[in-house]
Amino acid sequence: MGTMDHVNLAIVGCGGMGTRHLYGMKEYASIVGDVREHPVFRLVAVCDPNERNANLLADTAATELGERPRVFLDVEAMLAATPELDAVDITTEPRLHHNLAAELLAAGKHVLVEKPMALTVAGCNKMMAAAARARRVLAVAENYRRDPLVRLTHALLEGGAIGERWMLVDASVSSGGRIVITPWRHKKAYGGTLLDVGVHNVDLMLYGFGPVEQVYAQIALFDRIRKGMRRQGSGGSGGSGRGGRGGPSPSSIYTITNANAGMPDEVEPDVEDSAVATLRFANGALGQWTLSHAGHGQGFGKKVYYGSRGSLEPAPPRTGRGPQLSLDGRREPVPPEEMLALVPNFSVDEGTARLFGGTRLAAYEFDAMAIDRKIQAAVLIDFGRAIVTGAAPEVGGVEGRHAVAVVNALFESARLNRPVSVAAVEADDPTVSGWQHALDAEIGLA
Numbered sequence: 001m002g003t004m005d006h007v008n009l010a011i012v013g014c015g016g017m018g019t020r021h022l023y024g025m026k027e028y029a030s031i032v033g034d035v036r037e038h039p040v041f042r043l044v045a046v047c048d049p050n051e052r053n054a055n056l057l058a059d060t061a062a063t064e065l066g067e068r069p070r071v072f073l074d075v076e077a078m079l080a081a082t083p084e085l086d087a088v089d090i091t092t093e094p095r096l097h098h099n100l101a102a103e104l105l106a107a108g109k110h111v112l113v114e115k116p117m118a119l120t121v122a123g124c125n126k127m128m129a130a131a132a133r134a135r136r137v138l139a140v141a142e143n144y145r146r147d148p149l150v151r152l153t154h155a156l157l158e159g160g161a162i163g164e165r166w167m168l169v170d171a172s173v174s175s176g177g178r179i180v181i182t183p184w185r186h187k188k189a190y191g192g193t194l195l196d197v198g199v200h201n202v203d204l205m206l207y208g209f210g211p212v213e214q215v216y217a218q219i220a221l222f223d224r225i226r227k228g229m230r231r232q233g234s235g236g237s238g239g240s241g242r243g244g245r246g247g248p249s250p251s252s253i254y255t256i257t258n259a260n261a262g263m264p265d266e267v268e269p270d271v272e273d274s275a276v277a278t279l280r281f282a283n284g285a286l287g288q289w290t291l292s293h294a295g296h297g298q299g300f301g302k303k304v305y306y307g308s309r310g311s312l313e314p315a316p317p318r319t320g321r322g323p324q325l326s327l328d329g330r331r332e333p334v335p336p337e338e339m340l341a342l343v344p345n346f347s348v349d350e351g352t353a354r355l356f357g358g359t360r361l362a363a364y365e366f367d368a369m370a371i372d373r374k375i376q377a378a379v380l381i382d383f384g385r386a387i388v389t390g391a392a393p394e395v396g397g398v399e400g401r402h403a404v405a406v407v408n409a410l411f412e413s414a415r416l417n418r419p420v421s422v423a424a425v426e427a428d429d430p431t432v433s434g435w436q437h438a439l440d441a442e443i444g445l446a
């Protein structure tokens, strides 16, 4: 076992995101290793049944971190051979998250799991119960809210910059005909792109407007065949390819990891790729949410928050662009310095400030790869702090499960052709759980 200032970590799942987390570890080590609340993470193992991806990640670690972790092809072998392991970072396909997390927590390991936390509420519940039993940290690696400019957006909302929060519009349409990162994302048994991407949107809604109470949705499957990965920077809600000021994209790693996994360059989707939904938030606000990966032609992506005295375009995560505030009676958006003056107490935590170069930023400029490393490092800050201090992680089971429930409510509502209560979906109420229970049957939870 590591000490409180040093955590022995394994990455389970050595594809695209496992690789991006490794670069995040490197960034984290170079910037925040000496802050008291932030333990040093030492990568002692990587695990993936795909031996090529596992070895590729171990080789990358040897180059980037200066030490080659041990390679394992399954979690049981890894647990047996590495008693020194304190924590595990799960970056596998989401249909595996619940069982892997439950097993690792039961073995006494702290767990960081990529989003979506699981495919269903039942999966999330299994993980949360395992964490509670083992008294270990369960954190979700939801990264968008860690962007310091998303933090500023949040501070402006909380500080009343637009007055009372009334309405949210979130529309993104992209990726028509293209594979969104990996073919598995277009298969029902893996939750579909609405879940894989949509949980990011919901987490930002939760962060900005609080929990969603009711969902009324229509959904459709338009694109019956997809080929090749989507063009980078094609607009929409943002998979891994957006952001930054040019240069290579974090998605480039997938060219290798997808090939190692023998992924086809063509897929026939069997799950809806588009949703149009009306939301009601617990605070009384209304939301209009469109998310589609069947957008041929011009990509589109925009979010605007409306309140009783103005509107706010939230900072698009991982772009370096700050929020834009427009107030009644003003012709121009509020300039950045004046916007910051509206939130005098706003500052990001010390680790994030070191990563991005300031405590009160209104913009930043790094290339897309650097932004991605910093955002992944910020996720580790939260995980490390939770391990060392015992404080709850910022995005834990409650937040992760809510995001899963809201996305699954799109499916439940559309199938029932009526509004559904998110609380009922989140409580696994059988009258609004047809979609979730079908997925549960797919992943051994029925």
Ligand SMILES: NC(=O)c1ccc[n+]([C@@H]2O[C@H](COP(=O)([O-])OP(=O)(O)OC[C@H]3O[C@@H](n4cnc5c(N)ncnc54)[C@H](O)[C@@H]3O)[C@@H](O)[C@H]2O)c1
Binding pocket: 012, 013, 014, 015, 016, 017, 018, 047, 048, 049, 050, 053, 074, 075, 091, 092, 093, 094, 096, 114, 115, 116, 141, 142, 143, 181, 182, 196, 239, 240, 257, 258, 261
């Ligand atoms: N936060 C973000 O911005 C973001 C971006 C991309 C992916 N993700 C998330 O990261 C996760 C992984 O996605 P990805 O794009 O890296 O997928 P991927 O297909 O590139 O990688 C998944 C890897 O997990 C491996 N794997 C499968 N079964 C395993 C097992 N039992 N044990 C260990 N490894 C196993 C696969 O062989 C593969 O190498 C998903 O939950 C996805 O939603 C998040």
